[in-house]
Amino acid sequence: MSESRPPFPPFDAESAATKARRAEDAWNRRDPEAVALAYTSDSRWRNRAEFFEGREAIVAFLRRKWARELDYRLIKEVWAFHGDRIAVRFAYEWHDDTGGWYRSHGNEQWEFEGAGLMRRREASINDVPIIEADRRFRWPSGPRPADHPGLTELGL
Template sequence: MSSRPPLPPFTAETAAQKARAAEDAWNSRDPDRVALAYTEDSRWRNRAEFFAGRAAIAAFLRRKWARELEYRLIKEVWAWEGNRIAVRFVYEWHDDSGHWFRSHGNENWQFDANGLMAERHASINDVPIAEADRLFRWPAPGPRPADHPGLTALGL
């Protein structure tokens, strides 16, 4: 069985590390890499979709990133306790017509003892934005630079 430190129970520091690791993985836009952070039978709700398992997660992410182009994400811990973390997030992307969006959301995560995510529940709203209003402009795919402001500093 693989392990994904930091492990629960989480502290403020380890919850922030877990959120940043998730952010970095998602910004890689590598579905197979991202799926490894979840249990084999991880249960997801993403908007109106419900599914379970790493293969379904990777398939979902392939569809997502084929539609959400130039994807860049920032996550921020909202709360944590024991083996659970709540995050808020914002990501920017454009569709195949060049229309830009900023998507705002919240996720509730539950981890197993090995630090793998067993449940993920996400609620997300998309807001159209002008290309000139983008705030996330680091090279993609790739992690957000260490000196790039987070959501609170950006007023999001």
């Protein structure tokens, strides 16, 4: 049985938005093993200053990330797409183990293979300290509700 993850390239506006929302929903579930299945077995990543390859490394990275970034909530928005590539901008909110809140802003560049698995992910991210009262992502743990505004609607 071959692995696949629709929608498949080449992407149009609708399929790129679907791909981004499915990625957002998966990351908001915070299940490293399930998230890693959306990537090729040899997927190459750059996340901030970390470079690694493969699903085992993705799982290890996500476990570290979500052990540190508590009460994580993410929103992604398509920036551009062409052929087998999608660029997204995103923001997520989280707090550390001392209770300090952050909003992390970033951009990702994604490249997919024909079966819709991501073979390359490059992410640039900046963390901005915020106070708890300034949080905008307040839905219950898990995927963002369909009626919750996106980044543009929130002015982010």
